[in-house]
Amino acid sequence: MITTRLLVHAMVREDGTVDADELYTIAGALGMTDQQVRLCIKRLVAEGRFTHEGRGRRAVLRTTADITGAIAPETGYVRYAYRQDRGEAPWDGTWHLLAFAIPESARAARDSLRDTILRLGAAAIQGGLYVTANPVAPHVEAAARQLGVLGSLTVLTTRDLRLGEHRDPATLAARLWPLDDIAERYDRLAALARAGLDRLGDTAPLAETDQLVIALELAAEFTDAMNPDPLLPPELLPQPWSGTHARHLAALCWTRLLERGPEATGGARPRLFRLYADVIREAAHP
Known part of the structure; x- marks a missing residue:
């Protein structure tokens, strides 16, 4: 589903602007009302994501950063x-495991590192232990270093992963994801x-x-x-x-x-x- 916020982000042109007339036209074609668009523009400007020049359909929005990645x-x-x-990109049969033990005093860093690991496609096996079939360790290590918790990160690989009695790779994938x-x-x-x-x-x-x-x-x-x-x-x-x-x-x-x-x-x-x-x-x- 396309939200009004997502629509505005997607309509940013190469020069960093959004033509309001085109925005309202596309929004209408998607079943959005002018009021929805106006309120969304107001919020985005208030958040500092866009500047606003002109009024109504003659207005021009200008982004403060490239936010195309939102869509x-x-x-x-x-x-x-x-x-x-x-x-x-054939699989070589290697599982990549990532583990960390970060104290509550660094909760923000812990949550951020966990989110990075999950975003990279790893699945949780148990508390603080994650697995993936892809070699994502360099990306995780870079994130841990930036967060100042690299010393709390453990990275290892194995070709013999078992969950209970299950060890067939396809069966493990179906259970984990x-x-x-x-x-x-x-x-x-x-x-x-x-x-x-x-x-x-x-x-x-x-x-x-x-x-x-x-x-x-x-x-x-x-x-x-x-x-x-x-x-x-x-x-x-x-x-x-x-x-x-x-x-x-x-x-x-x-x-x-x-x-x-x-x-x-x-x-x-x-x-x-x-x-x-x-x-x-x-x-x-x-």
Whole structure:
């Protein structure tokens, strides 16, 4: 689902501005009211995320930072997912374990390190002990160093992981990660991408507003599917895997959108398009 805040973030153009008239038009196409947009703009300005020049639909918003990431996963993460889909990142059978024991006096650092580990796709085995199939230790160590708790972090690897009586890697993955829930998110992404491809493949011309709506809905659904995905190697996933199929359809849909480009519509594209352009073209045509 696209919120008004997410919409404003996604509409930031290459020069860091948001055209209010275009914003209200796209919001209307998504079923949002002008009042919702006005209140959202007011909050974003009050938070210092945007400055505001002009009034109503003639206004221009200017971002104080590149916040495109609010609606899109980090490009390196997306690239790695598509490398897995192409069979370019096979699993070597190694499990990567991360453990820490940080006292209550450093609770903020402890919570931040835990969030970093979970965001990188690791699963909790028990208190303070996490596991993943991907070599994320350098990223975790960098975060721990920045937080000043590197001395409390333990990193190790094993090829013999057992949980109770279970040691089969695919069985362990199914027990540690919510694969059914992740697959359902990807099924929704696949359905949306398929619908977008149908609209983009129609012989009738598609207005720029309609193209942007397709792009924003696709980006939001893509983020919703990717963010909780630990990007487990294909060897650990049910086959065929919903994520592979959905990402393929999403790449095709993005490619169709990108082919139309700003020169085809006469306007500058949001940063969102630049963020996806290279990685999606690679995925669709490796």
